[in-house]
Amino acid sequence: MTSRINWFKYSSPASxxxxxxxxxxxxxxxxxxxxxCGLYIGFFVAPTDAQQGEAYRIxxxxxxxxxxxxxxxxxxxxxxxxxxxxxxxxxSMMASAIAPTGALMTFIALWTGALWGKPMWGAWWVWxxxxxxxxxxxxxxxGFMSLQAAIDDPRRADKAGAVIALVxxxxxxxxxxxxxxWNTLHQGASVSLTRNPSMAATMLAGMLIxxxxxxxxxxxxxxxxxxxxxxxxxxxxxxxQELTEQQS
Amino acid sequence: xxxxxxxxxxSAVVRRDLLSALRHRADLLxxxxxxxxxxxxxxxxxxxxxxxxxxxxxxxxxxxxxxxSILALARLFSxxxxxxxxxxxxxxxxxxxxxxxxxxxxxWLATGLPLVIVAPLLGVQFDLNAxxxxxxxxxxxxxxxxxxxxxxxxxxxxxxxxxxxALLSLLILPLYVPVLIFGAGAVEASAxxxxxxxxxxxxxxxxxxxxxxxxxxxxxxxxxAVE
Amino acid sequence: xxxxxxxxxxxxxxxxxxxxxxxxxxxxxLEVRGPNGSGKTSLLRILCGLxxxxxxxxxxxxxxIHELGEEYRAHMAYLGHASAVKDELTAHExxxxxxxxxxxxxxxxxxxxxLDTIGLSGFQGIPCKTLSQGxxxxxxxxxxxxxxxxxLWILDEPFTALDAAALALTRNLLxxxxxxxxxxxxxxxxxxxxxxxxxxxxxxxx
Numbered sequence: 023m024t025s026r027i028n029w030f031k032y033s034s035p036a037s038x039x040x041x042x043x044x045x046x047x048x049x050x051x052x053x054x055x056x057x058x059c060g061l062y063i064g065f066f067v068a069p070t071d072a073q074q075g076e077a078y079r080i081x082x083x084x085x086x087x088x089x090x091x092x093x094x095x096x097x098x099x100x101x102x103x104x105x106x107x108x109x110x111x112x113x114s115m116m117a118s119a120i121a122p123t124g125a126l127m128t129f130i131a132l133w134t135g136a137l138w139g140k141p142m143w144g145a146w147w148v149w150x151x152x153x154x155x156x157x158x159x160x161x162x163x164x165g166f167m168s169l170q171a172a173i174d175d176p177r178r179a180d181k182a183g184a185v186i187a188l189v190x191x192x193x194x195x196x197x198x199x200x201x202x203x204w205n206t207l208h209q210g211a212s213v214s215l216t217r218n219p220s221m222a223a224t225m226l227a228g229m230l231i232x233x234x235x236x237x238x239x240x241x242x243x244x245x246x247x248x249x250x251x252x253x254x255x256x257x258x259x260x261x262x263q264e265l266t267e268q269q270s
Numbered sequence: 271x272x273x274x275x276x277x278x279x280x281s282a283v284v285r286r287d288l289l290s291a292l293r294h295r296a297d298l299l300x301x302x303x304x305x306x307x308x309x310x311x312x313x314x315x316x317x318x319x320x321x322x323x324x325x326x327x328x329x330x331x332x333x334x335x336x337x338x339s340i341l342a343l344a345r346l347f348s349x350x351x352x353x354x355x356x357x358x359x360x361x362x363x364x365x366x367x368x369x370x371x372x373x374x375x376x377x378w379l380a381t382g383l384p385l386v387i388v389a390p391l392l393g394v395q396f397d398l399n400a401x402x403x404x405x406x407x408x409x410x411x412x413x414x415x416x417x418x419x420x421x422x423x424x425x426x427x428x429x430x431x432x433x434x435x436a437l438l439s440l441l442i443l444p445l446y447v448p449v450l451i452f453g454a455g456a457v458e459a460s461a462x463x464x465x466x467x468x469x470x471x472x473x474x475x476x477x478x479x480x481x482x483x484x485x486x487x488x489x490x491x492x493x494x495a496v497e
Numbered sequence: 498x499x500x501x502x503x504x505x506x507x508x509x510x511x512x513x514x515x516x517x518x519x520x521x522x523x524x525x526x527l528e529v530r531g532p533n534g535s536g537k538t539s540l541l542r543i544l545c546g547l548x549x550x551x552x553x554x555x556x557x558x559x560x561x562i563h564e565l566g567e568e569y570r571a572h573m574a575y576l577g578h579a580s581a582v583k584d585e586l587t588a589h590e591x592x593x594x595x596x597x598x599x600x601x602x603x604x605x606x607x608x609x610x611x612l613d614t615i616g617l618s619g620f621q622g623i624p625c626k627t628l629s630q631g632x633x634x635x636x637x638x639x640x641x642x643x644x645x646x647x648x649l650w651i652l653d654e655p656f657t658a659l660d661a662a663a664l665a666l667t668r669n670l671l672x673x674x675x676x677x678x679x680x681x682x683x684x685x686x687x688x689x690x691x692x693x694x695x696x697x698x699x700x701x702x703x
Contacts, residue, residue, distance in 0.1 A: 106490075161444040168440055172432045175509055181494045182427045186441055189423055189487055193445050196476075200448035204455065258510055274597050282597030286586070293585035293624070354579025355595075361545055363571035363600045497548050 035112055035252045036261045042245040049242035056235035063228035077141040081225075084134035086233035087127045088152065090240060091159060092194070094124035098166070099191035102184035112248075114180035115255065117187065118170055119247035123240050125163035131156050151205035155198045162190045176255055279364050280372045287376035290349070297345065302384050305338035309392045320397050327396025328406065328457030334392070335385050335410060335453075336417065336446050342381035343421040343442070344435050346373065351429045351495065360496050370492060371485040374422045382414035398461060405460040405470075412473040413453040419477075419484035420445050426491035449476060498522050498558055499544070499649060499680060505552035506539050513539055514701050515552065523648070523678040526693035530684070535702025537684040538578070541653050544682060545575045557649075571600060574644035576652045580637035584626035588617055588636045591625060596643050603643050611639040616666055630658040638667050650674060651682045656689055664689065 064082030071078040098120040105114030135153045136146045147153070166187055173179035256262050274282070291298060312330045313323055350356040350373075359369050389410050393403045424442035428434040456469035498520065505515035513536030521527050529537050542548040544555055546562050546569065555562045562569045582591050589608055596603040603611075612621055615635045625633060634657065641650065650671075656664060668691060675681055675693045683691075 158444045158447055161440070165437075165441040165444065168437055169427060169431070172428075172437055178494060178497065182431075182491065185423065185427060185487055185491050185494070189420075189445065189483075192483065193448075196448050197444070200451045204451045274600055274602065279598050279600060282594045286583070286590075286594035286598075289590065290583060290585050349583075352579070353583060354577055354581035355583065357547065357575070357577055357579070358581045358595060359598060360547060361570050361573070361575050362598050363567045364598075365567070369598065497542075 033110060033112055035115070035256055036259070038112055039249055039252050039265075042249050046242050046245050046249075049238050049245070053235050053239040053242060056231055056238065060228055060232035060235050063224060063231065068225045068228055069222060074142065077138065080134050080138045082228050082232050084131060084138055085229055086236045087134065088131035088156060089233055090236050091124055091127035091131050091156065093237075094120055094127060094240060095159060095162065095187075095194065096191060098124055099187040102180075102187040105180055106184035106188075111180075111255070112252075114184065115248055115251045116244070117183065118180070119244045119251055120240075121163055121167050121170075122247065123243050125160060125167065127236070127240070128156055128160040128163060132160065149205070151198075151202045154201045154205070158197055158201070159194070162194070166190070276364050276368060279362065280368055283359070283369050283372035284376045284379075287373055288380060291376070291380035298380055298384065301338050301342045301381050302388060304341055305334050305385055306388065306392065308334040308337060310395065313395065323396045324398065324461065325458075327393065327398050328402070328461070329450075329454040330396065331389055331392050331406065332409075332413075332450055332454040332457075335389070335414065336443070336450060338385060339382060339414060339417045339421060340439050340442060342377070343418075343425045344438060346377050346422060346425040347429055347492065347495075348425075348434075356429075356492065357496050360493060366489040366492060367485045370422065370426075370488045371481075374418050374485065374488070377422075378415050378418040382418050385414055386410040398457070402457050402461040405466045406457045408470055409453040409456040409466070409473060412470060412477055413449045416449050416473070416477045416480045417446060419480040420449075422488045423484055423491055426488050426495055429492075429495040449473065452476070499682075500556045500559075501544070501553070502556075503553035504540070504543065504550050504555065506536055506543060506548075507551040508536070508539060512551075517553070517699070517701075519697065519699065521649075521680045521682065521697070522695075523680060524675055524694040525680050526675055526691060526696045527680075527682045528685075528696065528698045529682065529701065530698060531701030537701060538653055540699075540701065541575075541651050541682060541684060542577075545573055545651050546570065547575075572647055573649045573651065574599075574641055574647045576637055576641055576650075576655050578653055578657075580633045581640075582625050582633045582636045585624055587622050587624055588612055588628070588639070589621045591636055592639055592643065595640055599640075599644075601643050607643065608639075611642040612636075614642055614666070614670075615639045616663060631660055631663060634658050635663055635666075638663075638670065642670060645674065645677075648678065649680045649682075653684055654686065655683065656685055656687050 060082060064079055068079070068082075070076055098117050101113045101120065102117035104110060105117060132153065135150075135156065139148055139150075139153075140146055166183055169186055170179045170183045173182055253262060309331050312326065316322060316326065347356060350359065360366055362369060386407055389406055390403045393406050398406065421438075421442050424438050424445075427441065428438045431437060452469045452472050456466040456473065459469055460466040500520050502518045504517040506513045517540070519527070529540060531537050539548060543550045546555075549563075557565055557569050557572065581595060582588075586594070589612065592603070592608045592611065593605075596608070609621065612618060615638050617632065617635050617639065620628060620632060625636065628636070634655075638655070641652075644650070652671075655667065659667060668689060671681060671683075671691055672693070675691075681691075681693070
């Protein structure tokens with residue numbers, strides 16, 4: 023078994039750094055290609071909606087961003103938890119690197135939700151269950167980032183961030199369920215895409231391709247950010263010193 | 271004399287904190303007065319229309335209770351952290367999870383329970399009927415311990431951290447959303463003539479799950495803080 | 498028997514010390530010396546298990562202290578920079594509650610004896626906020642007195658703010674602990690001569 027790859031090798035920041043550097047351009051290329059396809063389907067191929075006209079087309083960005091915002095929170099909590107449980111530096115760095123992208127996705131979901139809401143309900147903001155949950159998710163991301171930013175010692179910041187990320191991850195389903203209940207109770211606005219009979223196959227395809235594009239884009243950005251976190255945290259180590267000497 | 275068992279140590283933690291709280295009565299009173307003032311400001315802001323007040327009353331009282339409990343949380347561990355008592359608790363030959371639960375229980379008895387007792391007075395200000403007042407007390411009785419339990423995690427995480435108080439609110443308030451929804455929802459349901467049973471049992475379920483997870487997460491956070 | 502092997506400590510970005518190894522058996526005093534910021538406090542906090550070392554391990558009777566957990570903490574007493582004395586409680590109340598939470602069997606008479614021994618007989622019933630810094634330190638030493646049965650004492654700058662009389666009393670307390678088979682780990686800036694059957698010394702930051 024000479025050809026076996028030693029995966030554990032890549033769990034050390036020093037060997038992960040160059041690997042990530044090689045992967046980033048590929049991820050960006052795939053993400054842009056998918057985004058072009060997805061947007062083309064969304065804007066030109068998908069039919070105009072009978073009730074909502076052209077305005078509905080924002081869902082090709084809104085829905086994938088909303089999916090990604092929730093998915094990234096789970097991934098962030100997973101890496102943070104791994105860092106806390108096994109004391110692996112790279113896992114915690116991944117968690118810190120994911121948070122800003124997650125917050126950005128949440129923000130995009132909220133922003134496009136507002137843009138969609140104006141023609142739909144005539145208001146920029148309605149207390150729809152999904153939008154409200156997204157808003158709370160944004161607060162959770164901001165809490166995680168503020169806590170990490172407020173603690174100077176990186177190891178303590180990692181651990182404290184992990185606790186709040188895990189507590190948040192346990193709470194997200196409960197919050198979502200509560201908001202849903204609250205929403206039906208107060209008869210607020212609600213939008214369900216699955217209930218919409220005009221949801222054509224092309225629309226679904228466009229949305230899935232966009233989701234994939236955003237997913238791969240997130241990976242590329244997170245890898246870039248992890249690389250800078252690694253350099254910042256390990257700036258006193260030998261391999262970073264050598265790296266900077268080579269480049270200068 | 272036999273060495274103290276886990277339960278003795280636990281009750282010593284509770285009694286010490288209650289005694290400390292009793293000697294700092296002014297602090298307890300501040301939280302309570304804050305609660306009353308915040309709730310009393312709302313009619314001044316939105317007008318004294320009885321129907322309007324009746325409809326916003328449960329939510330306003332619950333939000334005020336939330337803010338008052340956040341205000342009190344900052345003191346939960348900070349004293350012990352500053353004077354070294356927290357180190358000694360972390361070095362005690364007992365589970366820190368259990369001792370932290372003792373501190374949370376004492377904290378709730380000193381700051382949460384008074385809110386429950388004063389709440390009906392505020393309910394009267396908002397023209398709630400007798401049934402709704404009872405449900406208000408019941409929902410606070412089930413909800414405020416959950417607030418203390420969840421809040422303890424945040425209080426432990428922000429120990430000795432820059433901007434502790436504001437950061438604590440940012441971390442913890444989003445997690446309070448379910449308790450707020452079902453706490454205020456219980457009172458609204460009862461005022462609307464629907465039963466509050468479902469809301470109250472969900473609040474009970476939140477309390478039970480917080481009892482299982484929060485002390486443990488608090489203990490982990492305290493160990494991070496004293497490191 | 499406390500065994501420390503290949504211990505290293507990193508705080509923030511600074512490597513405080515590395516590859517420290519030593520053993521402490523009964524009747525042994527270990528003096529930890531070094532300039533400010535050399536990691537004395539960190540070393541002591543690693544020894545009592547508050548701080549995880551960056552490298553190496555600490556074991557008690559052959560087992561890792563983090564594995565032992567509560568079992569190890571029942572054999573150890575720690576006195577840090579902060580005296581762990583609550584201002585709003587009296588000296589007697591402070592001792593009663595801290596003894597109970599620390600798992601020490603202490604009756605009311607035990608506590609009074611401890612306070613008498615350390616020279617606080619007249620101050621039992623008044624809130625500690627009216628006590629001086631040195632008197633609070635004495636309360637912390639009274640707690641240590643209640644820990645007499647615990648073999649390992651770890652003291653961080655214990656003599657700060659103590660007057661000559663208190664210094665003599667506390668020195669007696671530490672010496673009798675060593676004589677009766679105890680182990681003592683100590684950092685201090687003051688020149689306090691403690692006679693001990695065995696003395697070891699570690700110099701950090703050189």
